Amino acid sequence: xxxxxxxxxxxxxxxxxxxxxxxxxxxxxxxxxxxxxxxxxxxxxxxxxxxxxxxxxxxxxxxxxxxxxxxxxxxxxxxxxxxxxxxxxxxxxxxxxxxxxxxxxxxxxxxxxxxxxxxxxxxxxxxxxxxxxxxxxxxxxxxxxxxxxxxxxxxxxxxxxxxxxxxxxxxxxxxxxxxxxxxxxxxxxxxxxxxxxxxxxxxxxxxxxxxxxxxxxxxxxxxxxxxxxxxxxxxxxxxxxxxxxxxxxxxxxxxxxxxxxxxxxxxxxxxxxxxxxxxxxxxxxxxxxxxxxxxxxxxxxxxxxxxxxxxxxxxxxxxxxx
Ligand code: ZN
Numbered sequence: 001x002x003x004x005x006x007x008x009x010x011x012x013x014x015x016x017x018x019x020x021x022x023x024x025x026x027x028x029x030x031x032x033x034x035x036x037x038x039x040x041x042x043x044x045x046x047x048x049x050x051x052x053x054x055x056x057x058x059x060x061x062x063x064x065x066x067x068x069x070x071x072x073x074x075x076x077x078x079x080x081x082x083x084x085x086x087x088x089x090x091x092x093x094x095x096x097x098x099x100x101x102x103x104x105x106x107x108x109x110x111x112x113x114x115x116x117x118x119x120x121x122x123x124x125x126x127x128x129x130x131x132x133x134x135x136x137x138x139x140x141x142x143x144x145x146x147x148x149x150x151x152x153x154x155x156x157x158x159x160x161x162x163x164x165x166x167x168x169x170x171x172x173x174x175x176x177x178x179x180x181x182x183x184x185x186x187x188x189x190x191x192x193x194x195x196x197x198x199x200x201x202x203x204x205x206x207x208x209x210x211x212x213x214x215x216x217x218x219x220x221x222x223x224x225x226x227x228x229x230x231x232x233x234x235x236x237x238x239x240x241x242x243x244x245x246x247x248x249x250x251x252x253x254x255x256x257x258x259x260x261x262x263x264x265x266x267x268x269x270x271x272x273x274x275x276x277x278x279x280x281x282x283x284x285x286x287x288x289x290x291x292x293x294x295x296x297x298x299x300x301x302x303x304x305x306x307x308x309x310x311x312x313x314x315x316x317x318x319x320x321x322x
Pocket of ligand 1: 010012221223257269
């Protein structure tokens with residue numbers, strides 16, 4: 001058996017306008033743009049990576065922004081909510097910050113044994129929660145948000161599925177997760193390790209919902225951490241032995257990836273922690289240049305010509321526009 005999964009590595013979603021996406025995640029949520037690159041399978045499209053100070057595994061939310069993309073339709077077989085961890089005492093700060101930015105926020109609300117959270121949508125309709133976590137690690141810089149209140153990384157994610165048992169079996173028997181709580185149709189699983197960032201996943205059993213349709217505001221896939229190439233190979237063998245169709249290893253430049261669809265229909269990836277985002281930029285320079293993998297570098301001029309302009313300064317900043 002491969003080593004247990006310690007938690008989420010990254011989550012990748014689809015957005016509409018790239019500038020509006022950057023304004024929301026960098027200037028409102030205070031994440032750092034840690035990599036500006038292109039979709040390796042569609043190099044006329046950006047791939048934007050947001051995270052903490054250096055994009056540690058467990059903090060990375062990435063987007064493929066397609067200007068004018070149709071909105072997705074929420075449903076089963078997808079990650080329906082992305083949850084971030086903030087200090088418990090910061091929830092009031094975030095309520096005020098959302099009010100100042102014209103972001104409609106719900107909560108604070110309480111769930112399970114006193115877990116407090118607020119929720120809202122990003123400009124494309126993707127559901128986000130900020131969960132107050134007494135065990136949050138230290139804040140970080142540079143961020144548009146004061147260090148004490150920064151998003152620390154993922155708290156977890158919600159998977160909407162029509163029937164939860166087979167997904168639960170994969171999480172428990174292979175990933176090494178434990179069922180930590182249940183309320184009605186929500187099942188909370190936790191990674192077996194020390195309970196760090198991104199170590200929780202909720203299965204929301206929703207048999208009455210139809211299947212999700214992918215589009216702007218949808219999560220495309222969720223990636224889970226593995227320590228290195230060797231452990232990833234073990235995962236590949238293990239998943240194949242369980243009859244999952246699992247891809248060959250893909251070089252994603254900042255990590256190596258395998259993909260498969262879990263029984264509830266959600267696209268899963270298992271990604272290596274190394275080499276990370278300082279692979280082709282120093283920690284200070286992260287996100288400042290358009291980075292291309294070696295196999296696309298010779299097409300740089302053509303690629304730069306078709307990519308829409310993207311300003312690091314806030315553009316759509318007026319109240320209500322994000
Ligand atoms: Zn991925």
